[in-house]
Amino acid sequence: MKKIVAILALLVSIAGISQQKPKLIVGIVVDQMKMEYLYRYESDFSDNGFKRLMGNGYTFHNMHYNYAPTFTGPGHAAIYTGATPSINGIVANEWFHRTLKKEIYCTGDESVKTLGDGSDKEGMMSPKLLQTTTITDELRLATNFKGKVIGMSLKDRGAILPAGHFANWAFWMSKKGAFISSTFYGTALPNWVTDFNNEKRYLPYLEKGWKLSNPAEVYKESLPDENPYEGTMYKKKPFFPYDTKAMMESNDPAVIRLSPFGNNLLADFAMTAIEKESLGTDDITDFLTVSFSSPDYIGHTFGSRSIEMQDTYLRLDQTIAELLTYLDTNVGKNNYLLFLTSDHAAAENVNHLKDNKYEVDHISSKNIEQAFSEFSKTTFGEDLVLNVSNFNIFFNKEVIKAKNLELNKVKESFRTFMYTQKYIKRVYSEEEILASTGSDFYLNFVAKGFDPVQSGDLLFTLKPGFVEYMGVGTTHGSPYTFDTHVPCIFYGWNIPKGESHDRKEITQIAPTLAQKIKIQFPNGTEAKVMTEVFDQK
Structure with a gap:
């Protein structure tokens, strides 16, 4: 009998199937990512980034937001609480509060102070306006606060809302190019964050400038480089190459947000956090939330059919591949569970539609x-x-x-x-x-x-196709599918290969994770799960 048990244990080990909980969960949100990008740019992706996730994970092709407005703050809150704004309280990025009769910001908190190299206002942030728990909160509770939770993004709301109320840390980027936090999380930045900031990792990226990463003929899925539907990058003409070094010198290091290198910098920071915080090194599950903000900045400026957007996603594909390789090596291929989604999609440029005889308009x-x-x-x-x-x-x-x-x-x-x-x-x-x-x-x-x-x-x-925005670039916020349809891929620990085209709702991600690792649901969710990721056949 002992021999049979030993053989079975060996077979499980060889198969790489873990019977325990994952050592690390990585939640990736790509700000302003349409599901369609995974189809449109597929032929130019490598085998090791998005294709690896889709080919070896479980892809939900028909994932949608189930409320409006479809903005960044509500999107991140919905993903991690499993609840809509009517329950979690994050009804927009900023809003006029009818009871207080003043504008408030989704993560604003005047009772806390900045930690790190940022202005006073940049660090006055916390999750206090989030009215429900997150999946990350529930993980902290389930592990008696032994499992670490760290959130990060270039945007404060992209870091704070996913990390929840009980996070060890949330970090976001200041205009000075430094990752900062607030006294909500501690009294001083961890030494490794200070060291990372002192290295000014943004410099090598910005100094080399933003050039096309592939030959020009690769970008056939996009509009011409020079077209009338694009905004300008720091008042420079909207075509390649972009002298990001000059832009930084005449503005500030936050220029990196409006380039694909913002994704590279955040990935560097994420991998440093995994190492320095020893995430995924024991049997108590940790959770890292990573929100890539640069695609949103770029989309708003140049539009969803620009060469700039395509180049951003081809580069992000390489960044995702690098992150997966790092996780394989440092956490273990079968020891981490990763999901990838977006906080909203984006509309077509209205003037582009008008020029092609669709009677729509933009309205300020x-x-x-x-x-x-x-x-x-x-x-x-x-x-x-x-x-x-x-x-x-x-x-x-x-x-x-x-x-x-x-x-x-x-x-x-x-x-x-x-x-x-x-309209x-x-x-x-x-x-x-x-x-x-x-x-x-x-x-x-x-x-x-x-x-x-x-x-x-x-x-x-x-009306569908009408947007509250200027005539260049793009925006989002509506209940229509061009804003609600986003990717959703589960990958890694105990996730079967497969795909579904059934309609799913963004509020199913958090309860699915809770059920998967057998912890309590976030307290505002309807607890509807995606059963497909539980099939181990």
Whole structure:
């Protein structure tokens, strides 16, 4: 009998199948990544990056956000809490708080101070506005705070929200090119972070400039290098090569955010963190969250069909390959569980669509506010709008009361007017949102993004293809598939090879991870899991 047990143990070892929990979980979020990029650029990817994840992991081809607005802060919160903004409280990147009557930022916290080489404001950040636990929080609780959790990104919200309330550390980049944190996490940066910053790792990347990484003919999937749909990079003409060294010298090291080298720098920082924090070296599971922000900066500036975007993803493919090799060597091929997704996708450039005879348009937030204000003054003799932001309208209820107006009649009057505007698709009142039954597909998105304490009196959606943005680059935020459809790949420890084309929701990632490693669900999730990754056949 002992011989049989020993043989079975040896076979399990040879097969590389672990019966224990993973030593390390790595959560990768690529800011502003469309699922379609994995198809569009596939022929130019290496075998060791995205193709390796898709070929040897489990790919969910039809993953979507299930709420609006589709922004960075809410996206990161939804991935890691398994809950929508209506539950986790992160209703936008920044928003007008109806109760406090002021603008607040999703990770802003004036009670904490900056750690490291950054301005006072850059470090006044924490997860205090996040109202639910994250999968990373639950891991900390499950391990009696022995399992380490570290979050990192070039953006503060991309580091802080995934890391949760109980993280050991969250790090983000200041305008000086240094990774900083706040006193929420400790009294001083770890020595290894200070050493990393002192090495100024951004310099070698910026000094060599941003040139195409492949011959020009490789970029046939993109629009020409010079086209009218692109913005400029630090007021320089939008075509290659880019002199990032000169840009840095005339601005600051944060120039790296608007280049693919921001991804390289963050990967360098991630691998250093794994080494210096001894992540994945024992049988207690650690969790590293990595959010690559540069694709979002680049997408907003140049657009989703630019050569700049394609080159960014071809380079990111190499960066992912390097990170996987590092994990194989330093944690072990079968000892880490990795997932990759995005916080939102992105719209097509509206002018590009218009030039190809699609009757859509871009509309500035200033013009929207002005139209609502003028209507209010004409109809009621005074501007009753307190704030318009994130597709929310907040009314000045004190003025409405003083003028003896009925709020419901004001709402209906505005709704009637709004439907005369060419860009408005739907207008919903707070009462309709809270009474939503789920039968209205897009009202369901709005309801899951709505918080009655923080959100507006009326919410509206734009027509498909219309965007609240300038005419160059791209943006996101809508409930439409061009903004909601993102990649989702599970890879590594006890993950079967396979793929699914069934529709999945972003809020399924966190509970799936919890079920996979047998810990408590985050406390705001509906606990719907993706059963495909549990099949070990």
